[in-house]
Amino acid sequence: MKVIVNGRVMEIAENTNLWDLVVSCKVKPEAVVAELNEQVAGRDLWVNIILTEGDRLELVSLVGGG
C-alpha cells in the first residue's frame, strides 16, 4: 500500500497505524508533529489512526531558525 511521507512515496503494510509508521522512521515521537491529509493529528491519537492508500503525511519538527 502506498502513502506519501514528506513528499516521497512509501510502501507500507495494510493496517499500519500512524504511531508504528512514525517509530519505523527512526524518530522520537515526542519530537515530531504529524499532519495527515492537511490536519494535525494529536500524538495520543496516532495509535488509533489506520493509514489508507494515498494518505499524505507530513512529519515535521522544530529546528533552529531566526
Add this chain to the structure above:
Amino acid sequence: MEDHLVIGGRELKNRFLIGTGKFGNKQVMREAIVSSGTELVTVALRRIDLEHDNENILAFIPENVTLMINTSGARNAQEAVRIARIAREAGYGNWIKIEVINDSRYLLPDNQETVKATEILAADGFVVLPYMNPDLYAARNLVKAGAAAIMPLGSFIGSNQGLKLKILIDVLIEEIDEVPIIVDAGIGLPSHAADAMETGADAVLVNTAIAVAGDPVRMAIAFSKAIEAGRIAYLAGAGREQRTAAASSPLTGFLYNE
C-alpha cells in the same frame, strides 16, 4: 521609572530576542540563550530527515523562554498560514513570526504577502510579529491588519551588515506608535544593536552574529549589555550632533594674558 515592553498583551522584561539557527553546538546555544537573559526565541518548522537522526532542539531551549515559530519556507501568505496553524495545533503556542520570502539570494520578505498572512492569522487569534522590508505604507497596513509588533530588516538575513536600512527604520520608529518596532536581520555587532536601541527601536532580534561568533556565549553577553545601554541612552535623551565644536570648559579665565 518603569520601562516596559508589551507585545500582544504580554510584558517582556528583556528587549533582546534571539534566533536559534546556525549554532554548531546546541549546548553552546543553550548557554548563549541563558546568558543573554532573553525571554523569546525563534525556531523554524521543517520536515524531519527520514534518513538520519534528528536532534530535538526543544531539549536545548530553557523552559522559561517563550517559543516563537517562524514561517520560514513560506513563499506566500497561504503557506505561512499553514505553517502557523500546524505550529499552534502541535502545541507550540500562538506567537508567530511571519516570514514570507520568494528570493533565495537576498532573502527579502514579500511585504504584500506578509500583510495578507498577518490579517488572516491575527483574526485567527495569533500574536503576529511580521518580518518586513521597512516601508512605511506596508508597516501601516501591518498595523491595520493586526500585527502585535513590526519587525523591519536591518540588512539581509545572516549578512552581519548592520543597519544598512537605518533611515527607513528610523521613519518607522518615528511614525508608527501603535505597536513595538523590533529590528530583525543583519545585526552583526553589539554596536549595531545599540544604535538601533539608541534611535528608539523597542527591541532587536539577533541570530547569526551570535551563532557564528568565535565564542557565542560571550557574544550574547556583549549584545545583552549593548541593548541595555542603547535603551538607557534613548531614555536618557542624548544631546544633538552639531557641525562645529562646543567647548567643554569656559572660554575665559585662561592662564595667560591676551
